[in-house]
Amino acid sequence: MAKGDEVSKVLTHLESKHDRILAELIEFAAIPSVSTDPAHASDVDAAARWVADALSSAGPFSVRTIPTTGNPVVYAEWLGAPGKPTVLVYGHYDVQPPDPIGEWISPPFEPTVRDGNLYARGTADDKGQVFTVIAALEALKATRGSLPVNVRYLIEGEEETGSKGLTELLTREPDRTRAEAVLVTDVNIVAPGRPSVDAALRGIIHAEIHVRTLKADLHSGIYGGAAPNAIETLLQLLGKLKGDDGRIRIPGFYDRVKRPAAAELRAWRSLPVKEKGFREEAGAKGLNGEKQFSFLERVWSRPTLEVHGIVGGYTGAGSKTVIPAEATAKISLRLVPDQRATVSAAQLVKAVKRAAPKYADVKVSVYSMVDPAQTRLDSRAYRILDEAFREVWGRGIAPIRSGGSIPIVPLLQQRSEAVLLCGVGLPDDRLHAPNEKLTLDQIWKGIVLFGRFFELLAERDA
Ligand SMILES: [Zn+2]
Secondary structure (H helix, E strand, O other): OOHHHHHHHHHHHHHHHHHHHHHHHHHHHOOOOEOOOHHHHHHHHHHHHHHHHHHHHHOOOEEEEEOOOOOOEEEEEEOOOOOOOEEEEEEEOOEOOOOOHHHOOOOOOOOEEEOOEEEOOOHHHHHHHHHHHHHHHHHHHHHHOOOOOEEEEEEEOOHHHOOHHHHHHHHHOHHHHOOOEEEEOOOEOOEOOEOEEEEEEOEEEEEEEEEEOOOOOEEOOOOOOOOOOHHHHHHHHHHHHEOOOOOEOOOOOOOOOOOOOHHHHHHHHOOOOOHHHHHHHHOOOOOOOOOOOOHHHHHHOOOEEEEEEEEEOOOOOOOOOEEOOEEEEEEEEEEOOOOOHHHHHHHHHHHHHHHOOOOOEEEEEEEEEEOOEEOOOOOHHHHHHHHHHHHHHOOOOEEEEEOOOOOOHHHHHHHOOOEEEOOOEOOOOOOOOOOOEEEHHHHHHHHHHHHHHHHHHHHHHO
């Protein structure tokens, strides 16, 4: 069969199923499976059930919903193509909280189509992208009668909170990851029409710094000027961890930071992403950080320290003359190859203790850690994915990086030579932010692309 025929058969199948596929994705995205919020526990379970049902009806998979110490993992496999490669597809059905809700144009869990995009929390990260691969295999099954390659699916519900349950499961049962290639769709391409694969992800450490300076809040008239203010102490402490120049002041923190190779940096300069567009899309008047590095280097290959929220004092209506007794900051560190999360976390704790004034009780709680990852771009599966992109999208892969973190990738990378960090989302999908979307055209193009990738993997193997 000529290759064009296979693609057009999938396309014809898709055209006849457009409305149903979209309706299914809308149903999936409407489930508020916010994994960080215990109030959504039953929604998280509902999303796992939805994925299990979708896989059961998409193909010949045997599907299991495996309980973990956290949220369930949906595992599916079909190993009915002996002698053919096995692909492991990873994704997640949990989503970030939708806050701030007031900034959504349409409600976060009422998926809405506007201007060719599907808006809802979790459409790009990662429900829509998971669904794209499920739909690709369903289309292959429908048009060919069976699947060209062996397939395993691992769809988890704790990506946004550290993947603890999945990590434990895969440590206990390593065979579930046995595959020639691992496809991780939880990323976006660099620009519309420009396919890309991430050569690296940053790691992340989530921590909380808690400062107590007094037994209880005090009157700022009676005590002000002498009694230590917890919020001010916290701010001074944070100021000692990162300079105005963007450099993190944690001793030893940069020891293992590896600069990308000259060829990689050169390739980034020819990408269709420019600082001005990046700044405008961020909605910022100007950028900051380590100005001696390009903005792409800063977001892809430099570590960060970010303050996500500060709690303390009085923020209600009117005024209250109080010296707050305690304050807390939620922070994270993003890590790059070859930093190690356990090492960097210990350095953070030490630096905070050292910077803490004697009059304050300062506690650092590290509550999750993910190592950075660097993937190989010279595998057979990578070359075949590149071929699929050339054939279906008319353009090959640009290797880029992602500043984001996917907790399970370091483990998958230890198990497989070919972890392919490849999604169909776009840079302006607003992950983790209000008005998250996935562009519908990207979904259709993604279904055809992934379908062709699976076929080529089987054909090139023969
Ligand atoms: Zn994600």
